[in-house]
Amino acid sequence: MIPLATLKATAQRALRQVSRAKDVRDAEVFASSLGQLICRLNYTSEIPCNGVEEPKSVESFGVGVRALFQGPDGLRLGFGSEARDLSARGVEQALEKARRGAVPDPEFVSFPAGPLPERPSSRYHDRAIMDVKDSRLVETGWKVIHEALRAFQGSEALARLAGSKEKVPSLGLIVSGDVSLSRQRMAIASTHMPKVRADESSLITSFVTAMVERHNAKGSGYGAASHLSGFKGEAGAEAARNAIRGIRGQRLPTGTYTVVLGPQPLADLMINLILPSLSADAFYSSRSAFLGELGRPVANPMLSIYDHGAGRGFAGSRYLTCEGLPTGRTDLIRGGVLTGLLSNHYETQRLLHDPRAREKLGVNPQEHAEALEPRNGFRGSNMGRRSFDVPPSIAATNVFLESAAPQTPEALYRTVGAGVYIGRIWYTYAINGLRAGDFTCTVVGDSYLIQDGRLGAPLQANTVRMTGNIRQLLRGVIGVTRQARPILGWSNDEVIYAPEMAVREIQLNEIAQFMQAV
Numbered sequence: 001m002i003p004l005a006t007l008k009a010t011a012q013r014a015l016r017q018v019s020r021a022k023d024v025r026d027a028e029v030f031a032s033s034l035g036q037l038i039c040r041l042n043y044t045s046e047i048p049c050n051g052v053e054e055p056k057s058v059e060s061f062g063v064g065v066r067a068l069f070q071g072p073d074g075l076r077l078g079f080g081s082e083a084r085d086l087s088a089r090g091v092e093q094a095l096e097k098a099r100r101g102a103v104p105d106p107e108f109v110s111f112p113a114g115p116l117p118e119r120p121s122s123r124y125h126d127r128a129i130m131d132v133k134d135s136r137l138v139e140t141g142w143k144v145i146h147e148a149l150r151a152f153q154g155s156e157a158l159a160r161l162a163g164s165k166e167k168v169p170s171l172g173l174i175v176s177g178d179v180s181l182s183r184q185r186m187a188i189a190s191t192h193m194p195k196v197r198a199d200e201s202s203l204i205t206s207f208v209t210a211m212v213e214r215h216n217a218k219g220s221g222y223g224a225a226s227h228l229s230g231f232k233g234e235a236g237a238e239a240a241r242n243a244i245r246g247i248r249g250q251r252l253p254t255g256t257y258t259v260v261l262g263p264q265p266l267a268d269l270m271i272n273l274i275l276p277s278l279s280a281d282a283f284y285s286s287r288s289a290f291l292g293e294l295g296r297p298v299a300n301p302m303l304s305i306y307d308h309g310a311g312r313g314f315a316g317s318r319y320l321t322c323e324g325l326p327t328g329r330t331d332l333i334r335g336g337v338l339t340g341l342l343s344n345h346y347e348t349q350r351l352l353h354d355p356r357a358r359e360k361l362g363v364n365p366q367e368h369a370e371a372l373e374p375r376n377g378f379r380g381s382n383m384g385r386r387s388f389d390v391p392p393s394i395a396a397t398n399v400f401l402e403s404a405a406p407q408t409p410e411a412l413y414r415t416v417g418a419g420v421y422i423g424r425i426w427y428t429y430a431i432n433g434l435r436a437g438d439f440t441c442t443v444v445g446d447s448y449l450i451q452d453g454r455l456g457a458p459l460q461a462n463t464v465r466m467t468g469n470i471r472q473l474l475r476g477v478i479g480v481t482r483q484a485r486p487i488l489g490w491s492n493d494e495v496i497y498a499p500e501m502a503v504r505e506i507q508l509n510e511i512a513q514f515m516q517a518v
Helices: 004-019 088-100 134-153 156-162 165-171 234-245 263-277 280-284 345-352 357-361 409-416 470-475
Strands: 024-044 051-071 074-083 173-190 197-212 217-225 255-261 303-308 329-334 398-403 419-422 424-431 438-445 448-451 454-458 464-469 477-480 485-488 495-498 501-510
Touching (some): 004 024, 004 051, 004 173, 024 134, 134 173, 134 197, 156 165, 173 234, 217 263, 217 438, 255 409, 263 424, 263 438, 263 485, 280 345, 280 357, 345 357, 409 477, 409 501, 470 477, 470 501
Parallel strands (some): 255 419
Antiparallel strands (some): 173 197, 197 217, 424 438, 438 464, 448 454, 464 501, 477 501, 485 495
């Protein structure tokens, strides 16, 4: 990776270079270096395999320039970038691309500005991840595999099915997935913030699927941490245990049920539906399911949701946004009331100057500026949230869901009495547009009947679809656990610290069963 000192020097030098251009009125320079180290996991008990496959790395670095150009037709805003070249020539290329692509933007107010936030006394990032060697990467992959095999081998249920512990592998055991280490460095400077601001962040994640192939059962496991020392490979054991519990899964008839959403389904609904509706850009464009309801109840009064990018020890924490502004806590829903939005500088300024803002928000934004604090301006791509080749957009950091009266999982199941535990979903998306709030998804595993207040028989994977509305879902919450765990979406580094949450009146539809030809 490119050293942070090099990125800072690049940003400082590039700002001077760009500011000398005669047609540039204001400018912002962003330099970053991103690295991703990946171990693919592929253990199969009955087919020769390596267990840990394809340890590999991907690196990206470059410089991006946003500039406000003064011309005979007025002001134009442009963005350009250059990959793998931090020299003066690379900066000139990025500036020229910004100049060629510049367009009038009457909604642009200014580039971000503000005092330099106090640097924390301890780092958010992990030096061990920043300097990790190939051997340590492979070791983390094997840690997950070993934990999964230990859970399989120690299972009395599998031993009974196989006849003895020695025959457990003959059941067709599979462990697949990946372990990924993310490393990000950035530096930013602008005519409004001429002193360079810089930050580093790190993240380790694992996504694991385990199968007992002979019994058509599968389970999943997840892990996320900001520091390598906090990674124990538990996702492998979790996936194996869930696969074992999924043996002899049942089908579920179509109906309306009280459900408990496990951490992964809750995180998936947050990432794909709820957070996009709690973003300032969705309100500006009138796409939010909560349009016009700032300051009004939108969820059960027991529920609070907030984003906290500066929380110590959390997987998604960062010192600065990609706009050079401090991260921090944004209360989105507090006691069931919509109190704030995820935003960046551009979207905050757009809403503050929008003549229809009161209609879109439900309040006068000038009187509620705290609800639009720009703590979430990040530059997202498939490499992470510090990409030099895109302008800032809006993204969450660490999202927490909490209850005023949290319960233990056992107490939550007793509250439900009879219902369904949903442990894993996919293909989660809005139907009828985000504003309608309607959604659909498929239940793909780790799910069970709740009978007599306890987890009961497993559900057969991929046999049920869940449909609903996020507004009704949030109002239908009847309980939330205290314990939460970090979950990431696919190709995403927004971290949801998700508990288990019980919701009444959720529609589950049985998926037609395919008949085998005879």
